[in-house]
Amino acid sequence: MKNRRVLEPIMQESTPSLIAAQLRRNIADGALAPGTQLVEADIAGELGVSRGPVREAIQRLTQEGLLVSIRNRGVFVSEIDESDIRDIYEARTAVEKAAGGILAQRDHARAGAELLRFVERMDKASAAGDGSAISEADMAFHQKLVELAASPRLSRIHATLLTETRMCLNRLQGRFEDESARVAEHRGIAEAIRDGERDLLMDRLDAHKDDALVRLLSAHEGNKTTAS
Amino acid sequence: MKNRRVLEPIMQESTPSLIAAQLRRNIADGALAPGTQLVEADIAGELGVSRGPVREAIQRLTQEGLLVSIRNRGVFVSEIDESDIRDIYEARTAVEKAAGGILAQRDHARAGAELLRFVERMDKASAAGDGSAISEADMAFHQKLVELAASPRLSRIHATLLTETRMCLNRLQGRFEDESARVAEHRGIAEAIRDGERDLLMDRLDAHKDDALVRLLSAHEGNKTTAS
C-alpha cells in the first residue's frame, strides 16, 4: 500500500487534550488571571462535555504548575511572585543551555542559520513597533532553539516553562523600552551557536536571563499595587 | 470506599497520588517491566477503588513519561531505548548543572558538607559490597543536590528524571565493575561545590554523565537480545 501523498496523519486529539490546550492558552495570555477559580462543572457546561474530561485537563495543567489544586475547595490559576519569576527563568535557561550545548557541537551552522531567521522576524516586528509580534517571535526563537536539539525531554520541559514565561510577560504589557537591545541579544545567541562558540553561548544565555530578570522584576515592582 | 484506618497521621494525600506513587515505585524498580500493559479496571479492582482515581494516577504517570497511552487500546510501561538513555542523562545533567551553579555561588560550604555525608553513605555501602544500597545513596545524592538549590521547578523536573534513571539502572542489576570510581566521582562533585569551584563542577558533572552513559550503553548492548 503506497501513498504518494501523505494522507494526513488523521490523529484526532483527545478531548482532554483539546480542553487543556484551550485552558492553557487562556491562562498564558491572561484571559484567566492568576487567582481565578476554575470550577469543573462550569467549564464542563460551557464546553458541552461532562466533568470527566474537564477534570483530566485540569489535572494536567495542575501538574504543569499552571494551576494549584486545593482538596475539596477548588483549583485556581497559579499566582506568580518574584521568586517564581526567578525560578522560571533559572530553569528555562538551564534547559536552553543544555540544548545550546548540544547544538554547538553538532549542526552549528544549520541551527544558527535557522535561528537567525527568527531574529529577522523579531527585527521586522521591532521596526514595525508591534510589541506582541516581538514577543511572539521571541517565544518562537526559544522554542526553536530547544526543538533543534532534538531532545524529547528537554522539549517537553521547555514547553511548560515557556507558557509560564508567557504568564510573566503579561505583566509587562508592551512597556518595553529597549527592544533593539532585546533583538540584539537574540542575534548574539544565534551567532554563537552558528559559530559553535560554546562558552560564549553559555555566557550570552546567562546574560539574556539576567537582563530579562532585571526587566521583569523592576516591572513587577511597579505593578505591586495592582497585584492584590 | 470507606477508609477504616484509625488515627493515621491524617490521610491528606489524595487517593490518586497514593496510587501514582505506588505505580511509580513498581515501574522504577522494575516490578512492572517496560512494555507491560496496565489495565485500569484490573488495577482498580486490585486496589479496591473505582476506575476514576486509577485513571487519574495513570494519566499523571503518562505525563511524566513513564507510561505511554494509546487511545482506545491501553497504557503501557514505556520502553527505553538507547536514545532515551542519552536523553534522560542529558536532561538530568542540565538540571543538576543549573542547581550546582546556584549552589556554587551561595552556600558552597554548607551544601558541600551536606553532600559529602551522602558520599560517605555511598562509601560505606561500597565497602559492604551492597550494590542496591550504593544505587540508593547515589540517587539520594543527586536528589539532595537539586533540593539544596531550593528551586521548585528544578526539583520537580529532576524528580521525574530520577525515576526514569532508576528504570535505566535496572538493566545493570548489580554488575558494576568500578564502584570505587563511582564513589570518587560523587566526592569530586561534592568537593567542587563545597569549594565554590563553578567551572570545575560543571566539568565534573559532564564527566559524570559521560561515564554513566558509557557504563549504561555498553550494558544495554549486552542486553539487546532480551529486549524483544
Add this chain to the structure above:
DNA sequence: TTCCGTATGATTGTTGACAGCGCGTTGGCA
C-alpha cells in the same frame, strides 16, 4: 491459498449521580 468482510471480545472514553469536605452565614446566647 490468499484476501477481504464480519463478528466478537476487551479496553478505554464519557456520562450522570451521589457522598464528603470546608467555608461562609445565620441564628442564638452571654
Add this chain to the structure above:
DNA sequence: TGCCAACGCGCTGTCAACAATCATACGGAA
C-alpha cells in the same frame, strides 16, 4: 455588641454504568 455553634451551600472526590473504538479471530469467496 461580641462570640460560638449549627446549618446550608458549593465544590471536589468517587463511583457504577453506558458508549465508542480498536484488535483479533473466523469464515467465505475469488
